[in-house]
Amino acid sequence: MSEHHKENFITKYVFSMDHKMIAKQFLLTGMFMAVVGMLMSAIFRVQLANPGESSILYNLLPSTWLNDAGGLNPDKYLALVTMHGTILVFWVLTAGLSGTFANFLIPLQIGARDMASGFLNMLSYWFFFIATVVLMSSLFVESGPASGGWTIYPPLSALPQAIPGSGTGMTLWLISITLFVVGSLLGGLNYIVTILNLRTIGMTMKRLPLTVWALLITAILGVLSFPVLLSCGLLLVFDRSFGTSFYLSDIIINGEVLHNEGGSPILFEHLFWFLGHPEVYIILLPALGIVSEVIAVNSRKPIFGYKAMVGALLLIAFLSFIVWGHHMFMTGMNPFLGSVFTFTTLLIAIPSAVKVFNYLATLWRGNIRFTPAMLFAIGTVSAFITGGLTGIILGDSALDINVHDTYFVVGHFHIVMGLSAIYGMFAGVYHWFPKMYGRMMNKHLGYIHFWGTFICAYGVFFPMHFLGLAGLPRRYYSNSAFPMFDGLSDINALITFFALAGAIVQAIFLFNFFYSIFKGTKASQNPWKSNTLEWTTPIERIHGNWPGELPVVKRWAYDYSKPGAEEDFIIQTEPLKDGEIEH
Amino acid sequence: MTNILIFIIVILVIATLVQIVRVGELLSEIKNKDVNEVSDKDNNTQGLLFLIVGFGFLIFVVWQMITWNHLLLPPASSVHGTQIDLLMKVSMGLIIVVFFITSPMLFYFAFKYRGKKSNNAYFLSHNNKLEVVWTVIPTIILTVLIIFGLKTWDNAMNVEVTESTKLIEVYAKQYNWTARYSGIDNKLGKANYKLVKGKNTLGVDMLDVNSADDKMAREVHLVVNEPVLLKFRSQDVIHSAFLPHFRVQMNCVPGISTQFGFTPNKTTAQMKESEGEDFEYVLLCNKICGASHFNMQMKFIVETQEEYDIWIASQDNLEKKLLTQK
Ligand code: HEM
Ligand SMILES: [Cu+2]
Ligand SMILES: [Cu+2]
Numbered sequence: 001m002s003e004h005h006k007e008n009f010i011t012k013y014v015f016s017m018d019h020k021m022i023a024k025q026f027l028l029t030g031m032f033m034a035v036v037g038m039l040m041s042a043i044f045r046v047q048l049a050n051p052g053e054s055s056i057l058y059n060l061l062p063s064t065w066l067n068d069a070g071g072l073n074p075d076k077y078l079a080l081v082t083m084h085g086t087i088l089v090f091w092v093l094t095a096g097l098s099g100t101f102a103n104f105l106i107p108l109q110i111g112a113r114d115m116a117s118g119f120l121n122m123l124s125y126w127f128f129f130i131a132t133v134v135l136m137s138s139l140f141v142e143s144g145p146a147s148g149g150w151t152i153y154p155p156l157s158a159l160p161q162a163i164p165g166s167g168t169g170m171t172l173w174l175i176s177i178t179l180f181v182v183g184s185l186l187g188g189l190n191y192i193v194t195i196l197n198l199r200t201i202g203m204t205m206k207r208l209p210l211t212v213w214a215l216l217i218t219a220i221l222g223v224l225s226f227p228v229l230l231s232c233g234l235l236l237v238f239d240r241s242f243g244t245s246f247y248l249s250d251i252i253i254n255g256e257v258l259h260n261e262g263g264s265p266i267l268f269e270h271l272f273w274f275l276g277h278p279e280v281y282i283i284l285l286p287a288l289g290i291v292s293e294v295i296a297v298n299s300r301k302p303i304f305g306y307k308a309m310v311g312a313l314l315l316i317a318f319l320s321f322i323v324w325g326h327h328m329f330m331t332g333m334n335p336f337l338g339s340v341f342t343f344t345t346l347l348i349a350i351p352s353a354v355k356v357f358n359y360l361a362t363l364w365r366g367n368i369r370f371t372p373a374m375l376f377a378i379g380t381v382s383a384f385i386t387g388g389l390t391g392i393i394l395g396d397s398a399l400d401i402n403v404h405d406t407y408f409v410v411g412h413f414h415i416v417m418g419l420s421a422i423y424g425m426f427a428g429v430y431h432w433f434p435k436m437y438g439r440m441m442n443k444h445l446g447y448i449h450f451w452g453t454f455i456c457a458y459g460v461f462f463p464m465h466f467l468g469l470a471g472l473p474r475r476y477y478s479n480s481a482f483p484m485f486d487g488l489s490d491i492n493a494l495i496t497f498f499a500l501a502g503a504i505v506q507a508i509f510l511f512n513f514f515y516s517i518f519k520g521t522k523a524s525q526n527p528w529k530s531n532t533l534e535w536t537t538p539i540e541r542i543h544g545n546w547p548g549e550l551p552v553v554k555r556w557a558y559d560y561s562k563p564g565a566e567e568d569f570i571i572q573t574e575p576l577k578d579g580e581i582e583h
Numbered sequence: 584m585t586n587i588l589i590f591i592i593v594i595l596v597i598a599t600l601v602q603i604v605r606v607g608e609l610l611s612e613i614k615n616k617d618v619n620e621v622s623d624k625d626n627n628t629q630g631l632l633f634l635i636v637g638f639g640f641l642i643f644v645v646w647q648m649i650t651w652n653h654l655l656l657p658p659a660s661s662v663h664g665t666q667i668d669l670l671m672k673v674s675m676g677l678i679i680v681v682f683f684i685t686s687p688m689l690f691y692f693a694f695k696y697r698g699k700k701s702n703n704a705y706f707l708s709h710n711n712k713l714e715v716v717w718t719v720i721p722t723i724i725l726t727v728l729i730i731f732g733l734k735t736w737d738n739a740m741n742v743e744v745t746e747s748t749k750l751i752e753v754y755a756k757q758y759n760w761t762a763r764y765s766g767i768d769n770k771l772g773k774a775n776y777k778l779v780k781g782k783n784t785l786g787v788d789m790l791d792v793n794s795a796d797d798k799m800a801r802e803v804h805l806v807v808n809e810p811v812l813l814k815f816r817s818q819d820v821i822h823s824a825f826l827p828h829f830r831v832q833m834n835c836v837p838g839i840s841t842q843f844g845f846t847p848n849k850t851t852a853q854m855k856e857s858e859g860e861d862f863e864y865v866l867l868c869n870k871i872c873g874a875s876h877f878n879m880q881m882k883f884i885v886e887t888q889e890e891y892d893i894w895i896a897s898q899d900n901l902e903k904k905l906l907t908q909k
Binding site for chain 2: 251266304308335343386392488558
């Protein structure tokens with residue numbers, strides 16, 4: 001394809017249709033948003049440790065967010081929490097993660113020259129980009145950005161009288177998410193079509209690397225669930241701007257009696273969580289796909305139980321559509337319905353357990369090479385174990401009565417979704433950096449980055465379980481209004497210490513990343529001695545991926561340390577030897 | 584000025600880092616090694632770190648469980664809560680056991696199978712028997728847990744409401760709670776948000792015969808060992824009535840009526856004895872509802888029948904409060 005049209009600066013770096021460049025655009029935008037989201041969490045953690053006091057970190061905020069004494073205003077605390085959640089969930093771990101690795105890996109690993117439609121792919125990024133601009137601009141409107149939590153439950157999110165952020169800020173949030181959803185639908189459809197239609201000769205579904213399987217299932221989840229979010233948001237727009245009553249009923253706000261009758265906020269919750277729950281798997285599955293690849297390559301062993309891994313992914317994805325009610329046990333839903341959701345939710349533990357055991361079995365008797373990517377992959381498995389187990393508590397409706405919406409939940413989802421996915425993303429960046437930029441990231445800085453992150457992250461999120469079990473609700477501006485929480489201030493101080501330390505550690509990564517783009521040592525063609533197709537492309541980035549013919553696949557992706565082979569890896573294009581059986 | 588200084592310092596730190604990293608890379612180039620190639624020595628250090636930091640994390644977890652145990656909520660003060668606590672103990676016990684089996688395995692494997700250039704990994708792509716075993720075992724354990732959980736849930740939610748169940752309404756709005764007692768007839772009068780006016784902050788329909796004897800208060804008094812049914816309404820946004828000591832929580836949703844029935848079984852006085860003089864039962868808001876969400880509270884008091892009778896008698900009923908003292 002590179003023959004067909006010449007590239008200039010604009011088409012190469014800005015309006016590029018090359019999947020590899022688009023992947024980098026997603027990655028850089030995602031990283032930028034991650035820094036913003038992380039700074040927000042640093043700021044509100046400082047507030048929680050020293051409620052009401054001022055801090056030099058607050059210099060980063062518009063002055064209208066602060067009171068006269070320099071402390072943070074309570075509604076702006078909520079604004080920060082809301083934007084932090086929105087950014088991390090959608091911008092960093094949906095677009096940043098899927099956008100980067102689906103774009104980068106799908107064509108390279110299935111042996112395609114590019115995505116099915118390069119143009120739609122480019123549009124997908126630019127929708128995302130505009131969504132980003134809109135979201136960021138909402139930080140600067142006078143009444144502040146959306147503040148009703150990333151779950152934007154109405155009536156709070158529908159009524160500017162209820163919280164200032166529900167004015168212009170919320171409008172911008174809705175516009176931004178709409179653009180975001182359009183972008184991810186364009187991307188998702190493209191990923192699915194590409195994987196199903198553009199696999200090279202020999203790349204049967206049974207030989208697909210697990211990364212691609214995970215990205216495929218993620219894309220399907222997104223295509224099925226994001227439109228529901230769109231309609232859910234659309235009805236909210238009607239309620240906000242056109243006087244309808246889908247979600248509103250019987251409301252007096254600030255002394256004003258609203259005319260709305262007959263709507264139900266619970267309807268919103270059903271629609272929202274019909275996306276919301278699959279969304280957590282949209283975040284998690286790509287990370288698990290990346291981790292499967294990185295663990296196999298660096299253990300120098302086939303991934304254990306390939307079929308079971310695919311089966312587990314499919315089962316998790318299927319179940320993720322029928323568990324949304326576990327976010328709503330306390331809405332007064334029919335107890336029988338609650339029972340059904342408890343049942344389906346706890347079932348997810350089975351495929352999840354299978355995945356963990358398979359990872360452990362892959363490590364067992366391996367010859368583990370600790371690249372920075374491998375450290376993060378093992379970190380993901382650790383976080384998946386730690387966070388997954390507390391899901392068994394939350395999924396049980398009877399137990400959820402007392403931990404629902406407490407810090408126990410915050411601890412749980414940060415570990416199982418936040419840490420697992422962020423570690424998976426780091427693993428992916430360290431692992432495929434040589435392919436992206438033709439250079440290596442510095443190993444030692446990678447090691448320091450991992451251990452610093454690992455220690456600080458558990459230091460932040462593990463203690464939160466205890467706060468929750470002490471009854472502390474989430475989304476509290478300060479824990480000092482209730483004497484029953486006075487004993488928790490030490491824990492809060494400890495968490496904030498680790499949160500700030502952890503944020504500083506990320507600077508090491510940023511430094512390593514940008515330093516290595518320009519100055520890193522040159523990468524060889526297949527630096528990790530991997531089997532997958534992306535490592536058969538030339539180091540120099542070309543549009544179209546392979547200079548000559550497309551590679552032809554002869555075996556699965558996991559022939560590591562196969563007895564009888566000369567080396568401990570066999571690239572997928574290598575034909576089976578006489579009498580050799582596949583796996 | 585400070586900003587400029589900070590900026591300069593940041594630049595200097597970055598410049599120093601660049602130099603350090605460059606020197607490292609140049610040195611190894613001189614020694615003719617690829618710096619970023621993972622050596623056996625790296626594998627040894629990183630493997631060992633997994634052992635040390637991994638187990639350090641596990642020790643940190645145990646330390647937290649010991650040091651912070653006293654901060655957790657005291658045992659439930661309600662009948663159904665006691666069963667929830669039992670389920671919690673069993674589930675927690677279980678996940679703690681699984682945690683302390685799988686996490687050490689992960690960290691230990693990382694250490695034990697750290698690579699060596701001269702070693703070879705063991706080719707093993709699957710093992711059906713093993714996979715069946717570790718699918719079936721979690722399935723059995725979860726089945727037990729699901730059954731136990733559903734029983735507890737059923738027991739907590741499907742409470743029988745009888746004649747003697749006391750009806751109390753809890754009304755939520757930004758940012759406070761109001762309680763309404765059903766009075767001698769044990770029936771709450773009708774209410775409608777359109778009737779909210781002046782002193783009638785709950786919009787009670789005073790034309791309804793059941794309304795006259797209702798009573799309004801800013802705290803909730805309950806009689807120990809007597810079942811109560813709390814009915815929730817909200818005036819503006821979603822709130823959630825959370826009574827952690829009783830293991831009770833229910834959302835308060837505008838336009839919809841929700842409820843939670845339970846039987847408190849420890850008086851405030853008893854709790855003060857075991858938990859300290861400052862102890863109070865409180866109702867918190869547990870659903871983001873606006874700026875003062877963090878400070879939306881109401882006191883709950885569990886007392887004997889005699890104490891309750893004295894208190895309730897001291898409260899005016901709505902007929903008196905709303906209709907006569909205009
Ligand atoms: C940089 C380290 C992080 C810290 C210190 C941190 C801290 C916190 C805290 C303390 C809250 C709860 C505030 C409250 O409920 O009052 C919170 C909320 C949240 N965080 Fe994080 N977080 C971090 C990273 C992440 C990551 C990686 C994710 C990705 C999943 C994430 C997603 C969320 C979400 C979805 C919420 C809920 C927002 C809401 O309540 O609307 N955070 N974070
Ligand atoms: Cu969910
Ligand atoms: Cu609230």
